[in-house]
Amino acid sequence: MANDTDGTNGALAGSLKDYRVPYGMDLIARTEAFFGWQEERRLQSVWPYARTISSPPGANCEATSDSNDILSGVNFGSQDYLSLSSHPKVKQAAIDAIDRFGVHSAGSAALLGNTSLSRELEQNLSQFMGGREIVLYPTGWAAGYGAIQGLVRPKDHIVMDILAHSCLQEGAKAATGNVHFNRHLDLQSVKGKLQRIRQQDSKNAILLVTESLFSMHSNTPDLKALRELCDRYAAMLLIDCAHDLGCMGENGLGQLETQEMLDGADIIIGSFSKSFASNGGLVAVKTRAAAEYLRYYSATTTFSNAMSPAQAAAVLAALEIIRSQEGKKLRRALLSNILKLRTDLSRAGQEVLGVASPIVPVHVGDEARGRIISREMSAVGAIANLVEYPAVPLGQSRFRLQVMAQHTDSDIETIVNAFRTCMDMTAMPRQRNQIASNIKVKNRRSSAA
Numbered sequence: 001m002a003n004d005t006d007g008t009n010g011a012l013a014g015s016l017k018d019y020r021v022p023y024g025m026d027l028i029a030r031t032e033a034f035f036g037w038q039e040e041r042r043l044q045s046v047w048p049y050a051r052t053i054s055s056p057p058g059a060n061c062e063a064t065s066d067s068n069d070i071l072s073g074v075n076f077g078s079q080d081y082l083s084l085s086s087h088p089k090v091k092q093a094a095i096d097a098i099d100r101f102g103v104h105s106a107g108s109a110a111l112l113g114n115t116s117l118s119r120e121l122e123q124n125l126s127q128f129m130g131g132r133e134i135v136l137y138p139t140g141w142a143a144g145y146g147a148i149q150g151l152v153r154p155k156d157h158i159v160m161d162i163l164a165h166s167c168l169q170e171g172a173k174a175a176t177g178n179v180h181f182n183r184h185l186d187l188q189s190v191k192g193k194l195q196r197i198r199q200q201d202s203k204n205a206i207l208l209v210t211e212s213l214f215s216m217h218s219n220t221p222d223l224k225a226l227r228e229l230c231d232r233y234a235a236m237l238l239i240d241c242a243h244d245l246g247c248m249g250e251n252g253l254g255q256l257e258t259q260e261m262l263d264g265a266d267i268i269i270g271s272f273s274k275s276f277a278s279n280g281g282l283v284a285v286k287t288r289a290a291a292e293y294l295r296y297y298s299a300t301t302t303f304s305n306a307m308s309p310a311q312a313a314a315v316l317a318a319l320e321i322i323r324s325q326e327g328k329k330l331r332r333a334l335l336s337n338i339l340k341l342r343t344d345l346s347r348a349g350q351e352v353l354g355v356a357s358p359i360v361p362v363h364v365g366d367e368a369r370g371r372i373i374s375r376e377m378s379a380v381g382a383i384a385n386l387v388e389y390p391a392v393p394l395g396q397s398r399f400r401l402q403v404m405a406q407h408t409d410s411d412i413e414t415i416v417n418a419f420r421t422c423m424d425m426t427a428m429p430r431q432r433n434q435i436a437s438n439i440k441v442k443n444r445r446s447s448a449a
Contacts, residue, residue, distance in 0.1 A: 010037065011044035012368035017390040042067050046371035048386045053078075056086045059406045063383060073381030074411045074418075076401040081247040081358040082322070082330045083406035084277040090317045097313035105306045109136065110296060113306030121312050124319055125282060129253070130262050132284040133291035135298070138307055140242055140271025142300035143281030145171035147238065147269055150298030151290075152176055152207055159193045159235070160209040161185070163216065168209055168240060184214075185221050187229070194233035206235035207267075212255035213243040216392050216400065218354025218361050223261040230266075238267040246275030247334060247358055252322045274358075275322065278314040280307045334358060334405040337412065341403060344416045350423065353398065360401040361387075362419060370397035373422045382418035 019034035041047040050066040057078035063071040084090050097117060107113030122134040137143035144167030152158060152175035160172055162181040172179045180197065183189040190208065197206055208230055210221050223239065230237045239261070244254030252275075256262045272280040283298075285291050296302055307315075321327050338356050345352050351363040364370040367388045374386040377399075388397040401415065 011041040011046050012371055015367065015389045015394075020390075041371070045069070045375045048371070048374040051077075051383075058083070058086060059404055059408065059411050061383065065378075069378075071378050071383060073378075073383055074407075074414045075383045076403065076407075076415050077383045077385045078404070079243075079274045079358075079402050080277065080404055081275045081334060081402070082277075082318075082327070083404045084275070084318045084321060084330075087277065087318070087321065089321065090277045090314050093313040093317035094310040097309040101309035103308065103310065105308050107306060108302060108304065109306040110302045115306075115309050115312060117309055117312040117316060118307060121316050121319070124316060125284070128319060128323060129268065129284050132268070132286060133288055135283045135285070135291050135294045135301060136307055136312075137281040137283065137301050138304050139279055139300075140269075140273055140281035141167040142304060143271065143283050144168050144240055144242075144269050145174070146294065146298035146300035147267055147283045148172050148207065148209070149174045149300070150294045151267075152205070154178075156205040156207065157197050157201065158207050158209060159190060159197070161211065161214075161221070163214055164209055164211060165215070165240060165242070168211075168238075172209070184217075185219060187222065187225050190226065191229055194229055194235055198233045206233065207238055208235045209238045210240070211243075212239050212241040212245075213248075213357055213359070214354075215243050215359055216361065216387060216398075218357045218359045220255050220355060220357075223255060223259045223264065227261065227264040236266040237264065238269065239265045240269040242269065242271035242281075243274055243359060244357060245270045246318075246322045247331060249331070250328065252327060252331065272311070272315045272318075276315045276318040278311045278318070280311050280315060330405040334403060337403050337405065337407045340409065341401065341407075341412050341416070344412060345419065348416050348420045350416075350419055358403045360403060362399045362401060364397045364399065364423075366395055367397050369426050370399075372426050373399075376422040376425060377418050380418050380421060382415050384415065 014037055022030040022033065024030040038047060051063045053061050053063045055062045057080050059075060061075040065071060101115050105113045105115060118136055122136060125134045126132055137146055144165060148168060148171030154176050156176050157178040158172045158176060159180045159182055160168065161184055163184045180193045182193050194206065208226060210226060213220050227237055241254055241256060246252050248254040249257035251257055253262060268284040270282045272278045283294060338358060341360050342352050342356060345362060353361040353363055364373060370386050370388055377384055384399045384401055387400050392398060
């Protein structure tokens, strides 16, 4: 059980990291400590995870907490950046694919799992991404993991931003023991790592791994400078473009387009779950040889079922919209909403992090305050995701607002007012303690009833 360090209750103390490495011989019994802490947070209405939506993930939605509390209101917690999940063309494409192919591809992409839709999607994505070879994956996580695990071998080296996504870090650990983490967005740190590796190893490969848009901080690296370092030290550059591909840039190519780096990346990773209204992911490489190698040596494509026909059809339809004039209008609407939200939050006295992107992080600080704000936000009809340690540094909890093209000025005003109210309400420790006490009493009465 987490310690009662702040004078209120264990639900406002501790973190997921405390239970990451449990001890004991019984694999099952040693999970009880985490569950006890989780249950205490549920009882205090400060467990913000595993919510279930009961409507489309639109600008306004209905949801249920995992304690069955009903939530509804403006939705800044879904990553449907271009609002394509409910687009009529996208939905109809998925329906037509089910009518034609059924609901399941029933096989690995290395065997009989692909459909003609998958092949068409590869071709269209190749056109979108400057003629690159495309390998499809069942999820974006699988693409990130599989690109590294499929190409890197035990004697090779990986230099990776310390805040790189879980799929990239896990892929690196699976591929080699030679994983070197550089400080976040620190070019000197990258240079130092590459230089030391090349001084000791002039024979094996180095893969430099970064993201075009870091989702917890909404910031981006200098991709051209990273390319120059790769050229200097004979390294390859992998860029994960999960959060800006499709939804940012005049033509939807995100930072690759903005920084003129579409050709500069050796390996590009994309996810369909942010802007393309579906599950799935891609790896884009420059040669047919590299693509074919990934198809048979990347475990998450060879030993996983291929994308379903409905998923491939939805991405195809979304891609068509993204590449059209309608797509440009949606990106402009999205950017307008992003800028308004960031400006209005700042004027309301909130600390907004990063650069303009579909992710707008709002800094809170200590975890206890973030948990209480999360509960109070739900109570006033605002749905947003709390991010806390260890996903972000200790004491730097934040809300990660995710903006959609469909959001209106009224939606933005609602979320800004909700933040102002809840932040003010929890500004002082005494106020937080009183709120926590009220929650505790309320839940005890509910349990007694």
